[in-house]
Amino acid sequence: MASQHYNFALQEFWKATLGDITAGGTTVKCRLMRVSAYTISQAHQFASSLPAALVTDVTLGTKTANGAGSDPGCFDAADATFTAVPSGAAIDCLAVFKDTGTPATSPLLFYIDGFTVTPNGGDITVQWQNSAPFIAKL
Amino acid sequence: MTVVRMINSVDEYVAGEEIDLDPEVADRFILRGYAEGELSKEFSDSERAAVEGEHQVVNLGG
Numbered sequence: 001m002a003s004q005h006y007n008f009a010l011q012e013f014w015k016a017t018l019g020d021i022t023a024g025g026t027t028v029k030c031r032l033m034r035v036s037a038y039t040i041s042q043a044h045q046f047a048s049s050l051p052a053a054l055v056t057d058v059t060l061g062t063k064t065a066n067g068a069g070s071d072p073g074c075f076d077a078a079d080a081t082f083t084a085v086p087s088g089a090a091i092d093c094l095a096v097f098k099d100t101g102t103p104a105t106s107p108l109l110f111y112i113d114g115f116t117v118t119p120n121g122g123d124i125t126v127q128w129q130n131s132a133p134f135i136a137k138l
Numbered sequence: 139m140t141v142v143r144m145i146n147s148v149d150e151y152v153a154g155e156e157i158d159l160d161p162e163v164a165d166r167f168i169l170r171g172y173a174e175g176e177l178s179k180e181f182s183d184s185e186r187a188a189v190e191g192e193h194q195v196v197n198l199g200g
Contacts, residue, residue, distance in 0.1 A: 061144065061153030078153030081146045081172055115196050122192030123170065125146060129199040 140164035142175035
């Protein structure tokens with residue numbers, strides 16, 4: 001698979017029903033996953049379609065909708081650190097979603113793969129791309 | 139408690155926010171570069187190495 005938006009997210013962006021994703025009061029989370037446990041489907045709309053969290057999801061901060069300031073349409077945020085990720089098989093994909101507090105109503109936004117890291121029990125920091133598309137571009 | 143400003147988002151601690159942390163956690167976050175603030179004590183090189191621990195980084199490009 002390749003990194004991609006969830007189509008339902010694009011639909012909701014067009015309908016402006018997701019609100020301001022970058023607003024401080026909007027909780028956007030990132031979940032580490034394994035492709036062996038999750039296959040992206042455009043039928044997936046909410047976080048309830050994701051496998052159980054391997055470790056505490058990271059709440060993204062310093063969110064922008066213009067990358068580093070001059071890239072309109074690019075969603076960016078500070079790097080995300082997951083602490084004490086249990087040792088195990090390689091982690092090789094992640095999902096970003098808007099957290100409503102209830103997985104069944106938390107819209108999925110983006111899916112990213114193309115990386116791999118084998119957790120050793122320590123922390124894992126995901127460094128987002130520092131140029132377009134940053135985390136994702138509409 | 140120690141006040142730090144988060145640089146990274148770490149678990150439920152959100153980047154850009156000032157938060158109160160237990161000094162031990164705050165020291166760990168500062169030494170690992172996750173937050174900025176004042177350390178609760180001076181750390182030797184070996185202590186720093188121990189606190190910095192096994193930190194893995196996934197660079198998604200650029």
